[in-house]
């Protein structure tokens with residue numbers, strides 16, 4: 001499906017509570033239905049309506065879940081931006097050399113997180129070792 005391209009002045013026409021659009025990282029978003037659901041409150045979104053809210057969005061330090069949620073409300077891209085769609089989940093943006101902004105998708109890292117796996121098993125390992133130690137010392141006491 002072709003991506004619709006909007007100019008900032010077109011986005012500016014949608015800045016009411018009943019019709020609320022904004023731009024984040026080159027993506028034009030219709031957040032009208034999201035206003036009441038936004039964990040940060042509807043006021044901040046209404047205040048950013050019709051504008052490029054990329055900086056505000058970034059400054060808050062939104063989670064990856066929030067970044068993924070952006071895609072749900074995308075209605076197009078801002079003029080001068082390019083968006084590559086794929087099976088990726090995370091959204092980012094970069095500034096091209098020509099001063100033209102381009103939105104892109106960062107590939108989802110599918111490599112297992114070894115630190116997390118280790119973090120999960122270490123307590124079991126310690127508990128198991130302690131249990132074995134107790135069993136062995138008890139057996140030793142009984143045989144003496």
Ligand code: HEM
Pocket residue numbers: 024029031034038039040041044045048053056057060061062063064065066067069070073
């Ligand atoms: C479609 C665009 C947006 C989406 C999907 C979104 C989503 C979210 C989500 C899921 C959270 C919960 C915390 C997290 O997971 O990071 C959040 C919190 C918040 N957001 Fe947004 N947000 C959007 C736009 C904005 C914008 C443009 C602003 C500012 C102008 C903003 C300001 C905030 C604030 C202040 C919080 C509360 C942070 C806190 O309590 O620590 N958000 N947002």
